Amino acid sequence: MLAINPNILSRFLNSISQFVIILSVFLICVAGVLIFFLENDYYQGISFKIMFIHVPAAWLSLMFFFIMGTSSIIGIVFKSPTAFTIARSLSPIGLLMSILVIITGSIWGNLTWGTYWVWDARLTSMLILAFIYLGHNLLLFSFEHFQKADFAASILAIIGLVNLPIVKFSVDWWTTLHQGSSVFKIGGPSLTTDYLITLLIGFFALFLLCFYWFASIFYIIIENRKIERAKLFND
Template structure:
């Protein structure tokens, strides 16, 4: 039964991803081009920050996506540990570098935004520190999943790390409310109306959707690769005559 599962699900996933990927990639490129145009030529400058507000169009969506990506890793970790879902481990391997990249973009753009606006590239306040921790959690996940000779053990260890690290997500989100920070409180995700004028909010949300497309594209593509890679490894093991 478990064996059937293992064969059926990745194959179905693979068929699905092959059908979806070309269109998704094309749509992502188109939307990102449109968003770049909006970010630079349609969106107005901010009343206080001037042109540097354009950095927000990268910074904020990558922060969202890196947090969403970690929640995804945690969900995949749970489904691996509890239900032993065969695809979960492969997808977690595929998704971790994607999330790490978005976290890196968030940190770098934030730093380049902080210098002209706050007067510093970096401070150790609760928001910035917890975001840096998220980046390191991703790196830990990547390292741990590749640390063992048997990939299954690495998958298991990385899944446990993902579940422990998920506690960092609410800390990142609420750090600006719980503690005094240099970073300002949330502008978009608050209970009342967003504190961003529509002319800036709309490009921001479009950029978020486009980068989400890129995120999904990358995760699907890399999961497909992981499925093929696992098959390749199994074939190699069988050729050596090892009882797989």
């Protein structure tokens, strides 16, 4: 990542994006059919099926923040424009995923718990993550020179990394209304195999869709900078 020229990475991402979106649409169709034909949960009935959007979106919002944070560290330490641009293009996608988590979680919560929102540790830390994403997005557009914006937003992303273990382990450290982890837990996943496979297919489908968005945003940012530079040169 240090030695990669952003222009070369941009061209590479643009060349594979067609393939990624086709695979993603295919996997979304497969996941949709699987979710439709899956048996309902014995306790929650059909409402648990919202999990197959909620959980992948939650994993992705955490994963993207982790990638954003680490590439911000690399960007600041090694002054790497590629790392900064990766963080910049992941930011809106992560914001979208965290909003998706909160909306699907609220619907699920109203169907099962009997409330849209409570201030327990998991829900609150997830809301904080969404607000850090929002702040990161806004910081990226609040400076005249994008280098300054990248630096400021990177500091926020690095500080925000502290929140990731809190979101992940909040259900273990404190008592919460939110249930514990089903997949990454001691003693193996507490789902039946057909649920787990559907969940993983749903995750890869959403991941590839997000990767397509990431590749597109990365490409657009690099192309825009080329145009800006050309304008500057012509003046």
